[in-house]
Amino acid sequence: MTFDGEALEQLRKRVRAGGAEKYHAANAAKGKLFARERIALLVDEGSFIEDGLLANAQADGLPADGVITGQATIDGRPVCLMANDSTVKAGSWGARTVEKIIRIIERAYEAGRPMVYLVDSAGARITDQVDLFPGRRGAGNIFWNQVRASGSIPQVCALFGPSAAGGAYIPAFCDVVAMVEGNASMYLGSDRMVEMVTGEKTTLEEMGGARVHCAESGVGHFLCKTESDALETVRRYLSYLPSNWTAQPPVAEPADAPAKIDLAALVPASERQAFDMRRYIKGLLDEDSFLEIQALWAKELTVGFGRLDGQVVGVLGNNSMFKGGVLFVDSADKAARFVQLCDAFNIPLLFLSDVPGFMVGTSVEKQGIIRHGAKMITAISEATVPKICVVVRKAYGAGLYAMAGPGFAPDATIALPTAKIAVMGAEAAVNAVYANKIAAIADPDERGAFIAARRAEYERDIDVVRLASELVIDAIVEPGELRGELIRRFAAAKGRDRHFSRRRHGVTPV
Numbered sequence: 001m002t003f004d005g006e007a008l009e010q011l012r013k014r015v016r017a018g019g020a021e022k023y024h025a026a027n028a029a030k031g032k033l034f035a036r037e038r039i040a041l042l043v044d045e046g047s048f049i050e051d052g053l054l055a056n057a058q059a060d061g062l063p064a065d066g067v068i069t070g071q072a073t074i075d076g077r078p079v080c081l082m083a084n085d086s087t088v089k090a091g092s093w094g095a096r097t098v099e100k101i102i103r104i105i106e107r108a109y110e111a112g113r114p115m116v117y118l119v120d121s122a123g124a125r126i127t128d129q130v131d132l133f134p135g136r137r138g139a140g141n142i143f144w145n146q147v148r149a150s151g152s153i154p155q156v157c158a159l160f161g162p163s164a165a166g167g168a169y170i171p172a173f174c175d176v177v178a179m180v181e182g183n184a185s186m187y188l189g190s191d192r193m194v195e196m197v198t199g200e201k202t203t204l205e206e207m208g209g210a211r212v213h214c215a216e217s218g219v220g221h222f223l224c225k226t227e228s229d230a231l232e233t234v235r236r237y238l239s240y241l242p243s244n245w246t247a248q249p250p251v252a253e254p255a256d257a258p259a260k261i262d263l264a265a266l267v268p269a270s271e272r273q274a275f276d277m278r279r280y281i282k283g284l285l286d287e288d289s290f291l292e293i294q295a296l297w298a299k300e301l302t303v304g305f306g307r308l309d310g311q312v313v314g315v316l317g318n319n320s321m322f323k324g325g326v327l328f329v330d331s332a333d334k335a336a337r338f339v340q341l342c343d344a345f346n347i348p349l350l351f352l353s354d355v356p357g358f359m360v361g362t363s364v365e366k367q368g369i370i371r372h373g374a375k376m377i378t379a380i381s382e383a384t385v386p387k388i389c390v391v392v393r394k395a396y397g398a399g400l401y402a403m404a405g406p407g408f409a410p411d412a413t414i415a416l417p418t419a420k421i422a423v424m425g426a427e428a429a430v431n432a433v434y435a436n437k438i439a440a441i442a443d444p445d446e447r448g449a450f451i452a453a454r455r456a457e458y459e460r461d462i463d464v465v466r467l468a469s470e471l472v473i474d475a476i477v478e479p480g481e482l483r484g485e486l487i488r489r490f491a492a493a494k495g496r497d498r499h500f501s502r503r504r505h506g507v508t509p510v
Contacts, residue, residue: 015053015063019087027086030183032160033227035068035083038118042231043072043079051104055096063088065096066121069104071113074235077243077250080108083118086161091121093167095131098139105145112244114154116234117170120161139166146173151344154241158230159184159220162204171219175341176237176293178222178230179210186213186220215296218330223296236291240305240312241345248346249312255286263479267418271394271425274324277302277317277352280392284352284483286310293338298330299323303338305347309487314342317352317392318403327358327402332372335402336379343383348490351389351410355399356425373398374509380404384500386411386493388486391419391473406472411493414485415464415473422462430454 018024018034027034033041039048049071056065066088071080082104084091093101108115124132124139132139149155150173157174161183168186171177179186187208194200194207206212213220222237224230242249261283266275282290285306292304299322306315316335318325327335342349358364358373380387380402387410389395389403400421406413415421422429431438434454441447460466467473477485 023087035085048072081116084121086120109149117157123164176221254310274320277319301331318355332376339379348386353395353403354393357397357399384498
């Protein structure tokens with residue numbers, strides 16, 4: 001069949017229009033943008049080059065086979081992207097859909113460019129299952145390519161609608177996922193399938209909605225109110241990352257720390273009194289540079305990207321505002337993944353320790369706290385980017401190890417004057433050693449005096465100056481000196497040898 005120029009342009013126009021108008025209207029009623037509008041909002045104006053526009057063009061009602069793929073720039077930097085068109089068969093996958101997605105991931109990997117996934121898909125078309133599901137270029141090859149690209153190029157997902165069944169693994173294999181509250185969802189089986197299989201009555205929102213995944217499961221990383229917010233989150237996230245694992249993170253114009261945050265005043269003298277580590281981090285970094293990741297999940301540990309004098313750093317800090325800053329199963333997983341992300345893309349790591357240790361008890365032991373803690377410590381051990389540990393207030397027990405303490409080859413261990421490093425806190429230690437003797441003292445005043453004396457002995461034993469004199473820590477700095485100290489030390493640590501071990505790879509305690 002031969003096309004003249006006008007006929008070809010009409011075909012292109014029909015394809016770019018997507019599905020029927022009623023589907024556009026239904027999406028608009030939910031606050032959802034057309035897939036091509038999402039791309040236009042995300043990328044630099046006029047930079048998008050589309051591949052496979054005429055995929056399945058001879059089929060009826062399948063423009064571009066329901067997915068838009070191509071290359072563009074974001075803030076002048078090349079990226080590859082895909083966007084499900086939910087006006088076409090609810091964004092479901094056919095054979096050409098799968099092939100287009102595979103090809104764009106392959107191109108991103110081969111060119112060393114970030115891969116952006118704009119997901120809004122009901123999953124595979126059951127009617128096309130033989131063509132799209134089992135073969136070497138079937139849907140499984142999407143995930144194979146994502147795994148191959150992991151740690152080689154940044155992979156970021158913005159989720160605007162459903163990501164169903166096997167398709168839910170596209171977000172799962174990404175470095176981070178931004179989800180739009182009220183519309184985005186991830187689930188392996190629909191609510192109808194769940195009821196059929198298990199008898200449970202639920203809804204997609206209750207089972208796999210954005211808030212569920214960002215606050216409870218940890219599969220989501222950013223909870224966004226609107227689609228514009230999600231797209232801006234993608235842009236901001238990529239601004240901290242290099243294009244691929246061989247490059248260095250982008251440098252920004254240096255900025256001062258916010259003058260209104262007094263780091264010395266922020267940390268209470270009593271370790272029993274909580275303070276917000278998020279505010280401490282913001283007061284330490286360049287103003288307005290902190291991007292918190294997974295802010296709603298495992299909140300006892302705060303992680304995210306920021307800048308020191310324009311240079312990107314990854315920050316982990318224990319937050320005593322939540323569960324006393326104790327490390328649990330989820331916070332250990334959160335730390336391990338974030339450390340691996342930073343190490344993959346040459347982002348130095350800053351650990352701000354105020355940790356009582358890992359949680360104990362029957363419940364967490366049954367959840368595998370030892371296994372999850374080992375995974376966190378493995379990630380920190382294997383990370384070969386510059387690492388600096390700052391003991392802000394306390395680092396007790398295995399918490400010291402989990403926050404890149406001296407035994408884990410940090411470039412420096414720095415202590416503030418408020419710092420304490422010990423196997424456990426004074427109160428727990430005195431009770432552990434003298435429990436029987438304390439119980440035998442009948443007089444309350446005498447018992448109190450005995451406990452106070454033993455605590456004072458213990459505090460002298462772990463005195464921060466003694467630890468410095470024993471070379472456990474490399475420097476004691478005042479809060480007002482910490483930012484400058486970190487800037488200088490990270491600059492000095494650049495270019496360190498990235499070799500860790502003679503082996504193929506370790507066996508991770510998953």
